[in-house]
Amino acid sequence: MSSALETRPSSRPAPSIGGREISAAIIWLALLFVPIWLPAIGGFTDLASRVLIYAMAATGLNLLLGYTGGLSFGHAAYFGLGAYGTGLFIIHVIPSMPLALIAGTLLGGIGGILVGPMVMKRKGIYFSMITIAFGQMFYFLAVRWNTVTGGEDGLTGFSRVPLHLAGESIKLGPARFYYVVLALFAAVMLVVWQILRSPMGHAFVATRENTTRLRFLGVAVDKQIWVAFAISAFITALAGSLNAMLTAFASPDDLQWQLSGSFVVICVLGGMRSFWGPFLGAVIYIAAQDYLSSVTQNWMSYIGLIFVLSVLFFPQGLLGFIKGRGRS
Amino acid sequence: MLYSAFNGLVVGIFYALMALGLSLILGLNGVINFAHGTFMALGGYLAFTLEPYIGFWGGLVVAPLLAVVVGLAVERFLIRPLYGRDPLFSLLLTFGLAMIMQDVIRTIWGSIGQPFALPNYLNSPLSSSMFFLTGFRLVVIAITVLVTGALFAVLRYSRIGIRIRAGNADLETISSLGVNIFFLRAANFGIGIFLAGVAGILAAGQLGLSPTIGDSLIMPAFVAIIVGGVGSLMGSVLGGLIIGIASGLTAAFFPVAQEVVIYVIMAVVLVIRPRGLLGQEGLFE
Numbered sequence: 001m002s003s004a005l006e007t008r009p010s011s012r013p014a015p016s017i018g019g020r021e022i023s024a025a026i027i028w029l030a031l032l033f034v035p036i037w038l039p040a041i042g043g044f045t046d047l048a049s050r051v052l053i054y055a056m057a058a059t060g061l062n063l064l065l066g067y068t069g070g071l072s073f074g075h076a077a078y079f080g081l082g083a084y085g086t087g088l089f090i091i092h093v094i095p096s097m098p099l100a101l102i103a104g105t106l107l108g109g110i111g112g113i114l115v116g117p118m119v120m121k122r123k124g125i126y127f128s129m130i131t132i133a134f135g136q137m138f139y140f141l142a143v144r145w146n147t148v149t150g151g152e153d154g155l156t157g158f159s160r161v162p163l164h165l166a167g168e169s170i171k172l173g174p175a176r177f178y179y180v181v182l183a184l185f186a187a188v189m190l191v192v193w194q195i196l197r198s199p200m201g202h203a204f205v206a207t208r209e210n211t212t213r214l215r216f217l218g219v220a221v222d223k224q225i226w227v228a229f230a231i232s233a234f235i236t237a238l239a240g241s242l243n244a245m246l247t248a249f250a251s252p253d254d255l256q257w258q259l260s261g262s263f264v265v266i267c268v269l270g271g272m273r274s275f276w277g278p279f280l281g282a283v284i285y286i287a288a289q290d291y292l293s294s295v296t297q298n299w300m301s302y303i304g305l306i307f308v309l310s311v312l313f314f315p316q317g318l319l320g321f322i323k324g325r326g327r328s
Numbered sequence: 329m330l331y332s333a334f335n336g337l338v339v340g341i342f343y344a345l346m347a348l349g350l351s352l353i354l355g356l357n358g359v360i361n362f363a364h365g366t367f368m369a370l371g372g373y374l375a376f377t378l379e380p381y382i383g384f385w386g387g388l389v390v391a392p393l394l395a396v397v398v399g400l401a402v403e404r405f406l407i408r409p410l411y412g413r414d415p416l417f418s419l420l421l422t423f424g425l426a427m428i429m430q431d432v433i434r435t436i437w438g439s440i441g442q443p444f445a446l447p448n449y450l451n452s453p454l455s456s457s458m459f460f461l462t463g464f465r466l467v468v469i470a471i472t473v474l475v476t477g478a479l480f481a482v483l484r485y486s487r488i489g490i491r492i493r494a495g496n497a498d499l500e501t502i503s504s505l506g507v508n509i510f511f512l513r514a515a516n517f518g519i520g521i522f523l524a525g526v527a528g529i530l531a532a533g534q535l536g537l538s539p540t541i542g543d544s545l546i547m548p549a550f551v552a553i554i555v556g557g558v559g560s561l562m563g564s565v566l567g568g569l570i571i572g573i574a575s576g577l578t579a580a581f582f583p584v585a586q587e588v589v590i591y592v593i594m595a596v597v598l599v600i601r602p603r604g605l606l607g608q609e610g611l612f613e
Binding site: 065073124129141143257261300301304305306310 | 354358360406410416418420424430550551554587588592602
């Protein structure tokens with residue numbers, strides 16, 4: 001069923017002529033006008049920014065998880081590194097948003113580049129275990145290195161700095177910040193789309209499907225996983241940087257393994273084999289989390305229930321489920 | 329120095345017990361049991377509730393068995409449908425289960441930590457010069473040695489133990505030889521949970537009870553398995569003790585790094601010897 005061909009985004013059978021393009025266009029249009037329609041139905045724009053940030057992180061993770069088959073369970077580490085990098089840059093270097101975003105992204109990405117070689121030789125569940133453990137290392141660094149990171153209280157003392165463009169300073173309210181996030185999200189989606197269409201993307205999928213055969217073809221499989229790991233860490237770190245901007249706060253929770261698990265479940269919920277899966281998963285997950293945490297104190301167990309139920313009944317994710325329906 | 333090393337050793341024992349159970353389940357069931365920490369907390373809390381009726385020693389036997397009952401139900405109804413599927417799914421499942429169970433424990437027993445009463449004769453130091461050597465700590469060591477020894481004896485000599493080891497090597501073959509691998513995997517899961525329950529009670533006596541008691545121990549247990557080498561139970565024990573002692577010593581001299589040091593050890597081991605100290609060749613490679 002899940003052959004390399006099927007998961008190649010460019011070759012998916014379209015239900016009707018241009019059906020894929022139409023649904024993509026609808027999604028982008030809806031995203032473009034979020035600050036207009038979301039408050040009208042009782043949401044707030046920052047929530048949409050959060051959805052996009054989580055969707056970005058999960059899309060980055062999914063490049064490794066869904067397409068390359070590296071079951072990373074420690075991606076919160078790179079999210080958190082991005083957040084702390086951004087915060088520290090604004091506090092200690094220059095209060096400039098683009099530079100701070102770059103700094104955070106670089107910090108998280110470099111973290112991924114360093115951890116990659118230590119995990120790339122491992123497979124399956126053992127890969128997960130090592131990535132979890134490394135994620136936890138960064139968590140304890142953040143909690144214990146009080147003087148730099150603010151310890152358990154998290155890093156505060158920075159805020160969303162105005163964007164300086166052509167000599168003018170633009171203050172970023174919720175709506176403007178949303179568009180910054182949306183632009184970066186679109187850029188990330190474009191990059192991931194291009195990667196998946198490139199020979200490198202095909203090598204990623206081939207790594208997932210049949211490592212042994214790929215090795216016999218003379219492809220350095222370990223290096224493929226390393227590259228996928230690094231790219232996905234960069235993307236997740238960018239999402240983390242944006243999250244620090246959104247909340248004006250970097251918390252050790254940004255590095256916790258619970259968050260890593262959330263990213264994975266977002267991918268699974270939406271559909272790990274689908275390009276839009278992580279986005280859809282993020283919409284569901286953030287909406288559920290926002291709703292549940294306002295209704296009940298025990299929202300953690302409901303989130304846990306989402307994990308259990310999606311694994312038992314929706315292993316293909318929502319998009320995989322719909323696609324499967326359409327074909328049978 | 330001796331004092332901190334000994335402190336670390338006691339903590340390392342908890343790591344080792346956790347790692348042993350996790351390692352067993354990882355081997356035969358192919359599942360990273362994220363809920364191991366909450367099973368451990370469950371064992372501790374059950375013993376806490378039962379203590380007024382059957383005493384500490386009774387609780388030490390009965391509570392892990394009750395945790396095993398819960399564990400077997402989980403294995404039967406939640407984990408069994410996932411065998412043979414992508415390992416990611418069982419991981420997510422136990423992950424979600426851990427969240428649910430922690431909330432349940434919090435609802436039943438409250439979120440505030442509870443002191444776990446020990447028999448008085450266990451709480452007093454044995455001598456004034458060795459003030460840190462309380463009776464309970466010796467009991468912890470003795471029970472761990474006993475349980476670990478019993479486990480290795482079972483795996484070495486009993487029929488089911490031999491089958492578990494054979495199943496680790498090749499589950500398909502022993503299945504075709506007529507071994508009921510469903511029963512075998514359930515039994516193996518149960519043994520792992522039993523170890524978690526025992527660890528929970530011992531840790532509760534040492535560190536006090538809280539719903540998150542497992543959280544602080546499960547990550548080091550993962551590290552213990554990685555350091556010791558996946559596929560080697562002896563390695564998991566060794567790994568647990570090494571990182572426990574290392575973390576105890578670091579806590580004395582450089583307390584800020586007491587958690588980070590175990591991950592540094594892990595990174596060093598992974599660079600120098602990627603399969604861990606006693607790990608088997610070719611497993612998960």
